[in-house]
Structure formats: C-alpha cells, structure tokens
Amino acid sequence: MAPAARRAARPAPRAAVPTLSDVAAKAAVDVSTASRVLRGEQGQRVRDETRARILAAADALGYRANPVARALRTxxxxxxxxxxxxxxxxxxxxxxxxxxxxxxxxxxxxxxxxxxxxxxxxxxxxxxxxxxxxxxxxxxxxxxxxxxxxxxxxxxxxxxxxxxxxxxxxxxxxDNLAAARVAIDHLVSLGHRRIAHLAGRVGGWNGQGRLAGWRAALKAHGIRHDPELVEHAGYTASGGAAAMAALLARVRTRPTAVLAATLVSAAGALRTLRQAGLAVPGDISVVALHDGPVAELVEPQLTTVALPxxxxxxxxxxxxxxxxxxxxxxxxxxxxxxxxxxxxxxxxxxxxx
Amino acid sequence: MAPAARRAARPAPRAAVPTLSDVAAKAAVDVSTASRVLRGEQGQRVRDETRARILAAADALGYRANPVARALRTxxxxxxxxxxxxxxxxxxxxxxxxxxxxxxxxxxxxxxxxxxxxxxxxxxxxxxxxxxxxxxxxxxxxxxxxxxxxxxxxxxxxxxxxxxxxxxxxxxxxDNLAAARVAIDHLVSLGHRRIAHLAGRVGGWNGQGRLAGWRAALKAHGIRHDPELVEHAGYTASGGAAAMAALLARVRTRPTAVLAATLVSAAGALRTLRQAGLAVPGDISVVALHDGPVAELVEPQLTTVALPxxxxxxxxxxxxxxxxxxxxxxxxxxxxxxxxxxxxxxxxxxxxx
DNA sequence: CCACTCAGAACAAACGATTGCGCACACGGA
DNA sequence: TCCGTGTGCGCAATCGTTTGTTCTGAGTGG
CATH class of the missing domain: 3.40.50.2300 (Response regulator)
Structure with a gap:
C-alpha cells in the first residue's frame, strides 16, 4: 500500500486555494455575479445559463468561500x-x-x-x-x-x-428542583422519610438549587426538613466521603437515605458508608443527581437522576x-x-x- | 472629535469597536504608522514622541486589533x-x-x-x-x-x-511500551509471573501498543508470554467485565495478576472478580493503564500507571x-x-x- | 419611431488590517 | 551652496468577500 502517502517538506505544499475571482474568471463573469450566484440568494436576477456556468466553474475549481474574508465583510x-x-x-x-x-x-x-x-x-x-x-x-x-x-x-x-x-x-x-423532586419521590415511595442531603458547592447556583429542591420535595411529601441532615460535600469524592462521615458522626437518628447533589460526591459517600460497615441500600439508600458511567463502576451501582x-x-x-x-x-x-x-x-x- | 467613530445605523447595542483608523485619527498619524507601532515590530523608525502618542490613543480608545482583518491580510x-x-x-x-x-x-x-x-x-x-x-x-x-x-x-x-x-x-x-513496562515491573516485583492482559481496542494504535508492551515487558523479565492470557476487552466497563469473565472461564491456571489496557475496562474487570468471589488483590492483582478520578471511586481503589x-x-x-x-x-x-x-x-x- | 422599463451583469466601494515604497526634511561634508 | 544620506512617516495596494449602484441592451406601449 505504498502509493499515496508522500509528504514533501520543502516545496511549501499548501496548495493555492481558489478564490472567488478565480471562479469568476473561469466563468467569464464579474466576481459580484459569481458571489451572488454562489451564495444562492433568492430574488437575484441571473440567467440560468450564467448561473450554470458559474456553478460549473466553482465545482471544477473546488471553490470554497474563504470564511475569513466573508467574516470581515459581513x-x-x-x-x-x-x-x-x-x-x-x-x-x-x-x-x-x-x-x-x-x-x-x-x-x-x-x-x-x-x-x-x-x-x-x-x-x-x-x-x-x-x-x-x-x-x-x-x-x-x-x-x-x-x-x-x-x-x-x-x-x-x-x-x-x-x-x-x-x-x-x-x-x-x-431544573434542579425538578431533579431533586424525582429523587425524593423515589425515596419516599420506598418508604424513606428521614432523608439527608449531601449538598454541592456552597454559593453555587446548582448547589443552592438542589438544596432548595431537597427542601421543597420533602415539604411536598409533608416531611419537615431537618437542617441537621444537610452537610456540604462539594463536588469531589473526598468531599463526599468527609461529609458523609461528618453527618454520621453528628446526627442522633441516622437518616435512612441520602440525596447527593453530585455523582462523584455520592461515590465518596459510598466509601464512607462501606467503611462504617453500613449496608447500601440495606441500612441506608443513596441517590445522586447526574448520571454517568461512574454510576455503574461503583459498588453498589448508584441510583441516579439523569440530568441533560x-x-x-x-x-x-x-x-x-x-x-x-x-x-x-x-x-x-x-x-x-x-x-x-x-x-x-x-x-x-x-x-x- | 466627531469625525472618526460613527458606525451603527440603528441603535444596535453592539458598541462600536474602535478600529486602527480611529486610533490613527486620534493620534493624528497615518494608519500605517499606527499599525507599525502597535504591532511592536523592532527596527521600525518612529520617533518616541509619536510612538507614545499612538500608544496613548490606543489605550484611551481601548483598541484591540481585529483578528479577522488581520487574518485576512496575513x-x-x-x-x-x-x-x-x-x-x-x-x-x-x-x-x-x-x-x-x-x-x-x-x-x-x-x-x-x-x-x-x-x-x-x-x-x-x-x-x-x-x-x-x-x-x-x-x-x-x-x-x-x-x-x-x-x-x-x-x-x-x-x-x-x-x-x-x-x-x-x-x-x-x-509510550505504551514504557507504560506497560512500568505496570509489569510493578507486578513482577510483587512476585507475579502469570500476568494476563485485558487488551484494548483491536486494531487501535494504543491497543496494539499496549499488547506489545505487555509481551515485551514479560519477555524482559524472562517470562514467556502465554497467548491464552490475552482477552480483548475494548474500552468499556462491560467489555472489561465480559473479558475478565471469559478469561476466568477459559484458562486452566488462573493468572495472579491482570494488566488492563484501560481504566474503565479494569473497573469492569473488578466487578467480575467480585462476583466470582475472588479477592483483589488477595487472589488476583489488577493494574490499569491511565489514571483518573475513577480509579479512586472503585472498590478496591485501582493501582494504575498515569499516562500524560x-x-x-x-x-x-x-x-x-x-x-x-x-x-x-x-x-x-x-x-x-x-x-x-x-x-x-x-x-x-x-x-x- | 421614441421614450421607458426592466432583466442581467459589471463597477466599485467597502470591511480593518499589513506592508512595500516613496516623499519630505534635516543634517553633514565637499 | 549643493548633493548625498537617512530618519520619520504617509500613500496606496492588497487580502477575498459582499452589496449598493450604475450601465447596457432588449423588449414594449403609445
């Protein structure tokens, strides 16, 4: 298969790229006419024969409008x-x-x-x-x-x-509110009522929205949200792990489920739970916002809410x-x-x- | 100073961006001079006073060269x-x-x-x-x-x-050869001699290289490579899982270690090993090429060779x-x-x- | 037979920069 | 006084398009 690959170093291989005036010359018309035809504008008065000639010339030359020149003009x-x-x-x-x-x-x-x-x-x-x-x-x-x-x-x-x-x-x-709602609905349908939240970045728009969504969804189910059940985890695995640990250490009554604001922090939380000897989902359920390949790589595989x-x-x-x-x-x-x-x-x- | 800057026809919110001729006008020089000064070329003969005037004007106007025009010209x-x-x-x-x-x-x-x-x-x-x-x-x-x-x-x-x-x-x-070498060196130093390879994409350059690297590294340690120990896993978790399963099912003597061509396929393999009741690294060690956050999310956390x-x-x-x-x-x-x-x-x- | 209209296409002026060249002016030596 | 020499800058062409305007016939109605 020796034929084609040949790559000169010297003779400046960059082929001269045909311009509009090349096309116009070949079709024996003015560049303006060529331009109008090639841009395909409606309502331009050009004889069919001329149009065909220009298109043929452009095709033969392999003409492509120079985006830079066009950008400058337009x-x-x-x-x-x-x-x-x-x-x-x-x-x-x-x-x-x-x-x-x-x-x-x-x-x-x-x-x-x-x-x-x-x-x-x-x-x-x-x-x-x-x-x-x-x-x-x-x-x-x-x-x-x-x-x-x-x-x-x-x-x-x-x-x-x-x-x-x-x-x-x-x-x-x-729509973080709706996303949190989907997650909470799922947990509630499984019988959970004490649901913690591993929040995302403090001050971040998504973090705030998910926290608010957690609250609102709980409220919609008639569950009073317990501020004690919120821990800021950020969006890293170690953040998730640390937050989960802090949460477990802090609360009197352990939550039966956790809504993690991000996939990765949920993965981190899983690690902490494993180390704490808690079974997932036997002792505690975990659901994360945002789906991704990682969700299937962790143990156990994570239930998530897919976000577009x-x-x-x-x-x-x-x-x-x-x-x-x-x-x-x-x-x-x-x-x-x-x-x-x-x-x-x-x-x-x-x-x- | 009404002369120079007048552009938009409508209210057109897009602020009129100053051009070179605006600068030149403000500095009372020709655009060519302004251009030379602003491009900062060496060896240009321009009086210091003029240069300063031009720079001041450009600065006052917040002039930035238009990349499109420049691109067209150059x-x-x-x-x-x-x-x-x-x-x-x-x-x-x-x-x-x-x-x-x-x-x-x-x-x-x-x-x-x-x-x-x-x-x-x-x-x-x-x-x-x-x-x-x-x-x-x-x-x-x-x-x-x-x-x-x-x-x-x-x-x-x-x-x-x-x-x-x-x-x-x-x-x-x-450098896949070197990467495989690092992995194999590590495994061999741990006493492994029967080392399988979960290969990447067949026909892919990296896949081939890693397979070759596996062979070469084994050879360097005086270990005959056993073709039976190669399984094609591709670069997905399910591919890794399937390949690992196939490998376990096929070989007479189980390998004590596995070199996975990709991080994700290694994660998949881990899943299979877990399901097979094999301890990692107790029964079998796993090392993957390419490091990444995922390596720390799986159980056990994966030893990897970081690739740049x-x-x-x-x-x-x-x-x-x-x-x-x-x-x-x-x-x-x-x-x-x-x-x-x-x-x-x-x-x-x-x-x- | 003559203006008039209009289709079809050419002319030419931009867009905003870069750059080769040429024109003044000042200076120094003969 | 005159002629280089050279510094400091302006002139103008150009990059490849787009687009407003003008030009040229051919067809038409009166």
Whole structure:
C-alpha cells in the first residue's frame, strides 16, 4: 500500500486555494455575479445559463468561500465561543459536545476557552479581546461572575449563561428542583422519610438549587426538613466521603437515605458508608443527581437522576444562535427537566425501625 | 472629535469597536504608522514622541486589533483546530485541556470539532471546508484514517496526529511500551509471573501498543508470554467485565495478576472478580493503564500507571505551532513517557501457590 | 419611431488590517 | 551652496468577500 502517502517538506505544499475571482474568471463573469450566484440568494436576477456556468466553474475549481474574508465583510464569523471553568468535568464535556453538535448542524464553528478560576472582571475584558472572533458566547461559569456578564453585556456581545440562571441574561440551566423532586419521590415511595442531603458547592447556583429542591420535595411529601441532615460535600469524592462521615458522626437518628447533589460526591459517600460497615441500600439508600458511567463502576451501582448536560449545551447553542440571527436579546431562562430516574442498586426500601 | 467613530445605523447595542483608523485619527498619524507601532515590530523608525502618542490613543480608545482583518491580510488565523472522535472520553478531554492551555499561552484560539465515527474521506474533505479558518489541525483520530491524513497533507494543512503514531506524519502519542513496562515491573516485583492482559481496542494504535508492551515487558523479565492470557476487552466497563469473565472461564491456571489496557475496562474487570468471589488483590492483582478520578471511586481503589493525556494535548499544540511558525513539516513522532505508577489498593503480593 | 422599463451583469466601494515604497526634511561634508 | 544620506512617516495596494449602484441592451406601449 505504498502509493499515496508522500509528504514533501520543502516545496511549501499548501496548495493555492481558489478564490472567488478565480471562479469568476473561469466563468467569464464579474466576481459580484459569481458571489451572488454562489451564495444562492433568492430574488437575484441571473440567467440560468450564467448561473450554470458559474456553478460549473466553482465545482471544477473546488471553490470554497474563504470564511475569513466573508467574516470581515459581513462582520459575522459564524463562530460560537464556549467558556468553561473546567474541561475535565464530565458535565461540561457533555455540554461542549451538545453545543458542538448544534453549532456544526447550523454551520457554526465552536471555539473553546478555558476559564481557570473565578476571573477578575479585568481578565474578562482580556478575554473580550478574543471576542470579536466569535459571534456570541456560551458562558458556563461557576459563580458570582456578574462582572463577567456585565462586561459581556456592555460590550454588546450576545451571550447565554450556561449551567446557571443569571438574572437579566438569557440562561439555560438544569431544573434542579425538578431533579431533586424525582429523587425524593423515589425515596419516599420506598418508604424513606428521614432523608439527608449531601449538598454541592456552597454559593453555587446548582448547589443552592438542589438544596432548595431537597427542601421543597420533602415539604411536598409533608416531611419537615431537618437542617441537621444537610452537610456540604462539594463536588469531589473526598468531599463526599468527609461529609458523609461528618453527618454520621453528628446526627442522633441516622437518616435512612441520602440525596447527593453530585455523582462523584455520592461515590465518596459510598466509601464512607462501606467503611462504617453500613449496608447500601440495606441500612441506608443513596441517590445522586447526574448520571454517568461512574454510576455503574461503583459498588453498589448508584441510583441516579439523569440530568441533560448534553442537551443543555445544545439548547444553549440554539438560544445563542437565535439571538445572533434574530437580533433580539432575550433574557429568558430555560430550565431543562431531568431525564428521569435511573434505578440501580443503591436504593431500596427503608429499613424497618 | 466627531469625525472618526460613527458606525451603527440603528441603535444596535453592539458598541462600536474602535478600529486602527480611529486610533490613527486620534493620534493624528497615518494608519500605517499606527499599525507599525502597535504591532511592536523592532527596527521600525518612529520617533518616541509619536510612538507614545499612538500608544496613548490606543489605550484611551481601548483598541484591540481585529483578528479577522488581520487574518485576512496575513493569511494566518492564529487558530488551531482539534478534531476528536469522542468528547466525553476523559483522555480526549484532558488532551483538549492541554492543547487549550498551550494555545492560549501562545496567542492561539482553539476550535474544536467532533468527528463522530470513522469519517469517510469524503467527510474529511467536507471538514476541510472549515480548515481555512485554522492554521493547523490536531487530529486525535482513532484508527485507519489514513485517508483523512492524506487529505490533510494533500491540502497542505499543517497537522499533527494525536494519540497515535501515523507513519509519515508528525505525531504525538503515549509510550505504551514504557507504560506497560512500568505496570509489569510493578507486578513482577510483587512476585507475579502469570500476568494476563485485558487488551484494548483491536486494531487501535494504543491497543496494539499496549499488547506489545505487555509481551515485551514479560519477555524482559524472562517470562514467556502465554497467548491464552490475552482477552480483548475494548474500552468499556462491560467489555472489561465480559473479558475478565471469559478469561476466568477459559484458562486452566488462573493468572495472579491482570494488566488492563484501560481504566474503565479494569473497573469492569473488578466487578467480575467480585462476583466470582475472588479477592483483589488477595487472589488476583489488577493494574490499569491511565489514571483518573475513577480509579479512586472503585472498590478496591485501582493501582494504575498515569499516562500524560494533558501533556499530550499540550505537546501536540506545541508541535503544531512549531510547524506553523517554523514552516518545516516535520514527520517526527514523539512518544510521551508514562507519568509513573500510582499505587493503590488493587495490587499486592502474588498469592502463594 | 421614441421614450421607458426592466432583466442581467459589471463597477466599485467597502470591511480593518499589513506592508512595500516613496516623499519630505534635516543634517553633514565637499 | 549643493548633493548625498537617512530618519520619520504617509500613500496606496492588497487580502477575498459582499452589496449598493450604475450601465447596457432588449423588449414594449403609445
């Protein structure tokens, strides 16, 4: 199979890419005519014969419009930016995948930018330097980045907040209340009434929402929420383990079930429970928000509530493109309903007392 | 100062972004002079006073060069593309993170493209349409995509193959032989001599390399490799579980240790071992290639060999930028050495016979 | 037979930068 | 006084498109 692979180093292999004027020349028309035909605009008055000639020439040359030149002229790059705080987080990875899918389908490219930490508004402006190369931005930021949002708004850059609701900005986020409700409904249906909550990041939008959801769902079932049953676990395994340990050490009456705000913290909690000699779900049931491959790797496999991370990215991209193309800056917030309960082995009937 | 800045027709919230000619006007110089000063080129003959005036004007206006215009003129977008087959795979996520880090540090943006499946060369060309918006491409593709590579080479697009070595192309990949060696050394030092291999994707570059590494490392220790001890597991948990089961069912003498080609398949194998009533590491040790958070979530926690996925993305970006800026198309392959053994609970001394 | 209309296509001006070249002016030596 | 020489900057072309405007005939009604 020796034939094709041959890769010259010297002669600057970059083939001259045909331009519009090449096409126009070959078809013996003006570039403007060629442009109109190739852009396929309706209502253009071009004779069929001419049109065919241009299309043939373009095809023969393998012409592709130069996006850069087009962007300069039209002031539209057909590129979306997505800024995420962490690339390794599966939730953001999924969101990126969703955004990429929609972007590609709509003819947009996706530029990705990693926003290490909470960025000082200053940095936000620095990032803005890059922003004239995108038509809009998907901002999947973690917390009090009002400055960031304001910088964007001020600069007139269309953007949508992802993974949280930002008042006044178009936002696409997860419906944490509904998600918590699904989890609690499940536990209650199994007979649980004393249900603890391993909360997520304090101050984070999702963390707050899930905590609120836990409370509201309990209330809906006529269960008074016991503040003692909340422990902040963050979103790491060690955080989950530590929080579970703290909870067990602190409470008088052990809860019969736990709602963990994140999958990974639930996995950590499982470790603590195992070490404490408690059976899951025999002694205590565990359910986590967010589904993922990890749920099947732990022992026992975790019952979860699937959350639409991919769809969140996709919906964000849709909304952003709508803003860009429609021109209207909507400030509507979209809450994506949970995908449903994924029942596995970590939940079971409440133990008899 | 009414003259220069007047842009939007409607109220058009998008703030008028200052252009070079705005700066030039404010500093009362020609745009060419402003350009030379702002680009900071050496050897330009500009009076200090003039330079200061221009810098002040740019600063006052908050001027940022328009990357699109610059790209059009210079035929360089300062954008890298990265094509990955799966966005949800932590390895690729890490590679993207690494590439993004380097790209950002070097003043490049990163465009990400998801290549669903093996892409017919046709599709490869379609993607090329987007390619004149990047200066080069990081191609993290899975397998026999020689057509893709050739399409790129033919189009003269600088690219580097990521996560595999592609003959004739600049490649950055993991040193699977060395990684397997680290794992086997560890097991052998614990007294293991009958070591099975849960292989990765058949036909994949990494899968092949790890299999070869397993063989070579055994040989280095004077252990004859037993072909019976290889089972193809792929890179999923269920694949790992099934392969482990098949292996146990098939072999006469049970191996005392297993080298899994991937972290997730190792996790699957753990499940099978647990169900089979075998103790890990009491009856059998397990070590996986690639480290990650999952390793600490499973029971027992997995001993792994850390593989530099982030560094791979970074090195790929470095190489690509070097190609772009240096002009020379190197075809060198870089193999990244493993990060080392991460010893956890899944490996222990070989059981007495 | 003559203006008039309108289809079909060319002209030309942007978009915002970069860059080769040329034009002044000041200075120094003959 | 005059002619290099060289510094400091402006002129203008260009990158590849898009798009408003103008031009040219051919067809038409009066």
């Amino acid at each position: 002031a539209r790059t057909h590129t979306l930016g997505i800024a995420v705080p962490q690339l390794d987080n599966p939730v953001f990875a999924a969101a990126i995948a969703g955004a990429e899918r929609v972007a590609a389908a709509r003819g947009y490219a996706l530029l990705i930018s990693h926003l290490e930490d909470a960025l000082p508004a200053k940095d936000a402006y620095a990032r803005l330097a890059q922003l004239n190369r995108v038509d809009g931005l998907l901002a999947a930021t973690l917390e009090e980045d009002a400055p960031f949002a304001e910088a964007l708004a001020e600069a007139g850059v269309p953007f949508v907040a992802l993974n949280r609701v930002l008042p006044g900005a178009c936002s696409v986020a997860l 991370a991919e769809a969140m990215g996709a919906a964000g991209a849709e909304a952003l493109i709508a803003m860009i193309e429609g021109g209207a800056t909507s400030a509507a917030a979209t809450l994506l309903p949970p995908g449903g309960l994924v029942r596995r082995a970590s939940t079971g009937p409440a133990p008899e007392r | 035929a360089r977008t300062h954008t890298l593309g990265i094509a990955v087959p799966q966005l949800d795979n932590p390895v690729f996520a890490a590679a993207i993170a690494g590439a993004e880090r380097v790209a950002a540090a070097r003043g490049y943006a990163l465009l990400i493209s998801h290549l669903e499946d093996a892409l017919p060369a046709k599709d490869a060309y379609a993607r090329l349409a987007q390619l004149n918006r990047v200066d080069g491409l990081l191609a993290a593709t899975l397998e026999e995509d020689a057509p893709f590579a050739e399409a790129l080479a033919e189009a003269g697009v600088p690219f580097v193959a990521l996560n595999r070595v592609l003959p004739g192309a600049c490649s950055v990949a993991l 996925a982030e560094a791979m993305g970074a090195a790929g970006a470095e190489a690509l930028i070097a190609m772009i800026e240096g002009g020379a198309t190197s075809a060198a392959a870089t193999l990244l050495p493993p990060g080392g053994l991460v010893r956890r609970a899944s490996t222990g001394p070989a059981p007495e016979r």
